[in-house]
Amino acid sequence: MHTAFSKRILFFAVSFLSCTYLFAQPAPVSREEDDLPKDYLSASFHAGRREALRQMMPDNSVMAVFAYPTRSFSNDVEYLYHASPDMYYFSGYKEPHSLLLIFKNEQTDSAGNTYSEVLFVQKRNAQAEQWTGKRLGAEGAKEKLGIPMSLNGEDFKNFNIDFTKFDKVIFDRLPADVPNDARDKSDLFDMIQLFRQKTALPEDYSKEKKFDNRSYREMTAKLREIKTPEEKDLIRKAVEISCLGQNEVMKAVRPDMSELEIQGLHEYVHKKYGAEGVGYGSIIGSGENGCVLHYEENTKTRVGNSMILMDVGAEYHGYTADVTRTVPAGGKFSDEEKMIYQLVYDAQEAAFKTLKDGSKWADAEKAARDVITEGLIKLGIAKDKAEANKYYPHGLGHHIGMDVHDRGTYTSIKKDMVITIEPGIYISSGSNCDKKWWGIAVRIEDDALITQDGYELLSHFAPRKIEEIEKMISQKSALDNFKLPPLKSAEKKGF
Ligand code: GLY
Ligand code: MN
Ligand code: MN
Numbered sequence: 001m002h003t004a005f006s007k008r009i010l011f012f013a014v015s016f017l018s019c020t021y022l023f024a025q026p027a028p029v030s031r032e033e034d035d036l037p038k039d040y041l042s043a044s045f046h047a048g049r050r051e052a053l054r055q056m057m058p059d060n061s062v063m064a065v066f067a068y069p070t071r072s073f074s075n076d077v078e079y080l081y082h083a084s085p086d087m088y089y090f091s092g093y094k095e096p097h098s099l100l101l102i103f104k105n106e107q108t109d110s111a112g113n114t115y116s117e118v119l120f121v122q123k124r125n126a127q128a129e130q131w132t133g134k135r136l137g138a139e140g141a142k143e144k145l146g147i148p149m150s151l152n153g154e155d156f157k158n159f160n161i162d163f164t165k166f167d168k169v170i171f172d173r174l175p176a177d178v179p180n181d182a183r184d185k186s187d188l189f190d191m192i193q194l195f196r197q198k199t200a201l202p203e204d205y206s207k208e209k210k211f212d213n214r215s216y217r218e219m220t221a222k223l224r225e226i227k228t229p230e231e232k233d234l235i236r237k238a239v240e241i242s243c244l245g246q247n248e249v250m251k252a253v254r255p256d257m258s259e260l261e262i263q264g265l266h267e268y269v270h271k272k273y274g275a276e277g278v279g280y281g282s283i284i285g286s287g288e289n290g291c292v293l294h295y296e297e298n299t300k301t302r303v304g305n306s307m308i309l310m311d312v313g314a315e316y317h318g319y320t321a322d323v324t325r326t327v328p329a330g331g332k333f334s335d336e337e338k339m340i341y342q343l344v345y346d347a348q349e350a351a352f353k354t355l356k357d358g359s360k361w362a363d364a365e366k367a368a369r370d371v372i373t374e375g376l377i378k379l380g381i382a383k384d385k386a387e388a389n390k391y392y393p394h395g396l397g398h399h400i401g402m403d404v405h406d407r408g409t410y411t412s413i414k415k416d417m418v419i420t421i422e423p424g425i426y427i428s429s430g431s432n433c434d435k436k437w438w439g440i441a442v443r444i445e446d447d448a449l450i451t452q453d454g455y456e457l458l459s460h461f462a463p464r465k466i467e468e469i470e471k472m473i474s475q476k477s478a479l480d481n482f483k484l485p486p487l488k489s490a491e492k493k494g495f
Contacts, residue, residue, distance in 0.1 A: 005384060017069040032480060037274060040317055043146035045230045046092040049223065050102055053090065055309070056219045057104040061168035063216065064195060065090055065100040069178040069188055069364050085402035086172070086220055087319055088103045092145045095135060097122050097153055097187045099195070101161070110160060120191065123152040147151065153186035158192055159336040163188060163199040210493075217407070225399050225408035226416045232449065233320065235418050236458055238275060238316035239447045242323040243461035245269040245312060251477035255305050255329050257300035262308065270314035279320020279404040283311035286329065287358070290441025291426040293394060305330035307337055309441050313404060320404050323418050324445030331473045333466055334438050340425050342374040342443045347423040351396055355455040357415040364413070365396045367422045381433040388495060398423045400447060417450045418458070466474065
């Protein structure tokens with residue numbers, strides 16, 4: 001407080017001096033932007049992505065990109081809006097109720113203006129903005145996103161566009177469950193209705209050659225699976241932040257912690273480093289809970305001495321990491337845990353070895369699965385491949401980017417892709433094997449950037465080897481002294 005106050009006095013003194021005596025520049029005014037991150041994707045990145053798309057689009061075509069719908073959380077409260085990845089990728093616009101039209105060929109309006117894309121955005125509205133925050137608006141979109149033909153959503157109605165003249169109208173499957181805010185005549189619901197009218201879209205448009213959902217997915221997959229330098233910088237940051245979260249939790253974890261508390265520690269570290277959120281619900285599964293692949297309840301109140309499977313990905317400026325570490329809460333792996341962990345580690349290493357520009361997803365998949373199958377048979381846990389597959393019931397990995405399961409063609413692996421490699425073994429109680437294995441669940445998930453001759457392990461910041469994990473757990477954490485008073489209300493009720 002004191003320091004801030006002194007700074008303010010100094011600021012006034014300096015401004016006064018500069019105004020009175022220098023008559024030069026006006027006193028520096030602190031603008032909101034001065035306190036915002038400086039490493040968002042640039043307008044030129046988005047323009048470059050539109051141009052790359054245009055190169056792929058068929059002649060005389062238009063592509064429509066709709067923002068994601070908003071969703072109810074409770075009564076009149078909405079879920080925090082997550083920017084729609086395609087809208088964000090091609091325009092930089094992060095708000096809902098928006099539509100981007102990208103044209104293959106330059107268009108000319110009645111006033112003679114030429115344009116190659118039109119962005120319809122939420123209209124500025126002082127009352128709405130007081131409740132839910134500042135909107136960029138059409139003028140802001142022109143200035144900040146560099147899209148000269150940025151208009152308010154309500155302008156779509158009278159926007160003179162003859163969709164019949166295009167050979168192809170390309171768009172993603174239109175969502176059927178878009179909420180309709182009756183007070184807003186140009187929300188996403190209305191824009192989709194108008195789009196249907198203006199394009200004279202038949203009910204079953206999938207059969208019409210002119211209306212093309214397939215190439216929407218194909219083109220966006222081909223573009224988004226290859227990461228540009230700006231994207232790689234943001235993903236690197238998201239992954240490093242996630243690893244620092246894993247490391248701090250490894251150092252801080254104790255058997256009396258709850259799954260929720262561990263989730264909170266990860267997400268606190270993410271936010272400390274500026275990550276706005278997580279790219280998916282954080283998975284903190286202790287013991288048997290680790291067998292639920294996307295366990296997000298995180299309700300166990302004491303993790304005990306079991307292993308904890310922690311699959312947590314920070315999202316930084318729209319790009320998400322996806323990193324899993326499985327660690328013993330008590331500090332040391334048991335013999336059985338070690339054997340299963342080592343098997344998953346070896347499977348992951350086998351998959352890593354296949355990775356390089358031009359390698360195949362199927363080869364990486366096979367390399368990992370063969371190690372797990374053979375290992376489980378050797379340990380007497382499975383008798384054959386089919387039984388082994390039950391303990392490893394998911395694929396090896398996926399692209400990451402603006403979506404955690406990012407768009408991709410999933411054929412060959414290419415330079416500048418960023419993918420996860422995440423084998424796992426999950427042995428739930430009651431499985432057809434010796435009881436000593438029951439409740440063991442291990443997933444190791446890393447994020448790899450594919451290079452010409454191999455890969456760069458972006459998630460190398462968090463240890464993967466058994467000894468390295470045990471060593472990390474033995475270290476002191478900055479969070480060790482983070483002690484809060486007990487809840488009075490819990491005491492009274494005897495919880
Ligand atoms: N975190 C979700 C996944 O690993 O695919
Ligand atoms: Mn994953
Ligand atoms: Mn994951």
